[in-house]
Amino acid sequence: MLIQAFQKYKELLNDIKSSIHQTEGFRVWWLGQSGFLIQYLGKHLLFDPYLSDSLTKKYANTDKPHTRISELVIDPSELDMIDVVTSSHNHTDHLDAETLLPIFEKNPTITMVIPEANRKFVAERLKCDKDFLVCLNDNEHIEIYPFKLYGVPAAHNTLERDENGKLKYMGFVAEFGQYKVYHSGDTLRYDGMVDILKPYNVDIAFLPINGNKPERKVAGNLNFEEAARLGKEIEAKLVIPHHYHLFEFNTEDPENFIVKADDYGTPYRVLRLGERIEII
Template sequence: MVTLTQIPFDEPLGRKLARSAGPGLSFYWLGQAGFIIDANGKRIVIDPYLSDSLAVKYRNTAYSHSRMMQPPLDAEELGPVDLVLCTHHHTDHMDGETLHRLAARLPELRFVVPAASRELAAQRIGTGSNRLIEVDAGDRMPLAGFGLQVMRAAHETLERDENGYHRFLGYGLDFGALRLFHSGDTIPFEGQDDEILAFGPHLALLPVNGRSAALKAAGFAGNLTLAEATALCRRCSIPNMIAHHYGMFAFNTIAAEAIENARPAAPIDLIRACYNTEFRLDGS
């Protein structure tokens, strides 16, 4: 049986991370789609956005990207990191300011990036291609203490570059007894269920901010709604879900209360991503 539990803590996240994580599988939310995964002595970071680069980019525009919540720590406070995964090229998932600081501090650190975004990734990270692990949908490989399975994502469409590489990706992380799925930014698409079912995750990290015609017309692609995300888990027999990608930008979010209110009727164990919380995934 696999269980997902929440363990609140009061100390700063950086201080907690400075202690040895020990065995097992622990998660910490960085905001938006960003997570730290501490697994069996390895630290994996997915889609870290720990700067205000988008607030600068969109200053004095109709769509302010000022943060609703400050990041829970600085890039330097992430401590030793064994691997960084970026699901796609949008700045809140592949943030040059955050990634460059990590690359400069940790010269052996490598970055998993979509092959479709390799040049942009190298530019933002400020490193040579030797530190990039380029992947595309369908790839499977062993990495830092886990197996990686790369899947498609549709944000809001399934897009490929001129070489046929998928622009948007999701990642399945296989730790042996426990498997988790980070969808990246996505909406439902044909064949999605089959790909996820074949991987068989125990936990899904899914965006729930939804989408609208107005935001799409303004150039901002959307995501799963909360109802779509929980239905996806039900169809794919995923027992646990952490809802994320909310609470960052006021024009493109969902209220935390809406997630909490949906929990009792959810067809799976639904938990809302939040700061100052360790999420533990345990299996027997």
């Protein structure tokens, strides 16, 4: 039995569109894995969407099956309101052609933001012009009204750079109006992480909780305790966990995160698939 979405497909789409003209605050929907949709002043920023079964098909009948354990919440071709989309790194659950190409088709003026080091790879995977991609490194930012995106390092599992010193794995801080949110991408904790993130004073930190277990044979992330502690240390006003409940072999029980967040006094919200939270 798949984990059921809180809302999906037409109900989710209607929920997104119902508040598109709202001028107060901003809204967030969790779309599964590391995918989050931000709505602010009628504009939409989509972080790292994975809305297909491409990995399940790719790894079927192998020694590393990617067995889906939760429902898809929406067909990417239904997302016809996206202004900005990100890919924090080149792993398919963050850079999925079966998700992104339908979104590009429905949003011809979309801007895609990626790490500079990944430009060639992304252009080849998505069969797009390299100049279509807007690229960042750490200590850089780009403005795509009403969003300003800052590049921050991510360690998956290391702070890996290309031959020109450009990061291959990144997180993003998005600033819009009076608000700031941090999307971690995939990351472990690294030296100086708190010093980099704390000055942003983020309203929401989206942090992975699935951990780093070598037996999974994939690069890892913060575990539930590390995410709860990091959220407290950077003084995030709210932590929303991600990167769980997608694949059977690489997940975590969010209840474990809740226990540690309560222990640390970290403010948090655990979203159900397709659920909305509103920040005013």
